[in-house]
Amino acid sequence: MLMRVNRFPVIHPVLESVLDFDNDMSRMLSEFAWPVLTSRVARGPLMNLVEAEKESVLEMELPGVSKEDLKISLEKDILTISGERKAQGIPEDAKWIRSESISGKFQRTIELPHPVDPKAITAELKNGILRVVMPKGEEVRPREIAIR
Amino acid sequence: MTKADVEVKTAHPKEETETGRYRTPAADVYETADAYVLLLDLPGVEKEGISLTLEKGEMRVRAAVDEHAGTQGRRLFSETRPATFARSFTLGEGIDPNSVDAQYDKGVLTVKLYKHEGVKPREISIN
Numbered sequence: 001m002l003m004r005v006n007r008f009p010v011i012h013p014v015l016e017s018v019l020d021f022d023n024d025m026s027r028m029l030s031e032f033a034w035p036v037l038t039s040r041v042a043r044g045p046l047m048n049l050v051e052a053e054k055e056s057v058l059e060m061e062l063p064g065v066s067k068e069d070l071k072i073s074l075e076k077d078i079l080t081i082s083g084e085r086k087a088q089g090i091p092e093d094a095k096w097i098r099s100e101s102i103s104g105k106f107q108r109t110i111e112l113p114h115p116v117d118p119k120a121i122t123a124e125l126k127n128g129i130l131r132v133v134m135p136k137g138e139e140v141r142p143r144e145i146a147i148r
Numbered sequence: 149m150t151k152a153d154v155e156v157k158t159a160h161p162k163e164e165t166e167t168g169r170y171r172t173p174a175a176d177v178y179e180t181a182d183a184y185v186l187l188l189d190l191p192g193v194e195k196e197g198i199s200l201t202l203e204k205g206e207m208r209v210r211a212a213v214d215e216h217a218g219t220q221g222r223r224l225f226s227e228t229r230p231a232t233f234a235r236s237f238t239l240g241e242g243i244d245p246n247s248v249d250a251q252y253d254k255g256v257l258t259v260k261l262y263k264h265e266g267v268k269p270r271e272i273s274i275n
Binding site: 090095097110 | 154175184223
């Protein structure tokens with residue numbers, strides 16, 4: 001129900017083909033430098049999302065990413081986190097011996113389980129972890145639609 | 149020199165893998181004229197929680213992640229698990245174990261391992 005773009009480890013196999021299309025499209029449309037691992041592993045930075053009583057809290061691992069290179073946007077209940085981990089610069093006379101970390105652009109889009117008041121969202125980047133706290137917004141009040 | 153002076157071990161010692169509570173952080177290494185620079189991704193740890201030890205030509209890095217006990221609720225995404233980052237490095241003869249700098253910034257630990265004076269390139273002035 002939650003996963004629109006992202007895949008996660010316990011996804012139902014039947015949904016895979018639908019999501020494949022979604023993922024391939026989003027990959028073609030963006031400049032992901034993150035590796036495509038196996039079909040059930042998340043693309044992009046790893047994250048945890050917990051829905052508590054009054055808020056949802058998202059934590060994403062973003063080592064080496066500067067605040068200036070990070071963007072968070074919310075459109076209705078779709079949260080998008082995008083940014084770039086700049087490649088490590090080294091002196092001109094230096095040479096790489098090993099390179100395992102992933103740099104480049106990333107983007108993750110998450111459908112939130114509840115409405116969020118965009119003005120109430122707070123985000124903090126500390127020690128390579130982005131923490132986004134999203135208080136639950138007012139439910140849209142039921143309206144009666146007049147029939148003409 | 150046939151081999152780099154910093155060898156990155158990819159596997160953990162047996163006692164660590166058996167408990168399943170360890171994560172292997174990504175490691176980058178580059179060499180400059182006077183040092184080897186090691187970069188380790190350690191997101192979510194505090195500087196005080198990082199342990200860096202050098203013993204008998206081996207450098208061990210350990211870093212415990214906060215368990216984020218503050219947020220209880222329904223887990224919608226759970227891609228990381230609370231675990232201790234652990235990785236070891238074999239240091240060659242060319243490195244001076246008494247000359248090591250380390251700093252932690254933005255979730256990345258940078259360790260600078262200086263070379264012994266004898267192995268640094270030197271320019272000899274001609275009289």
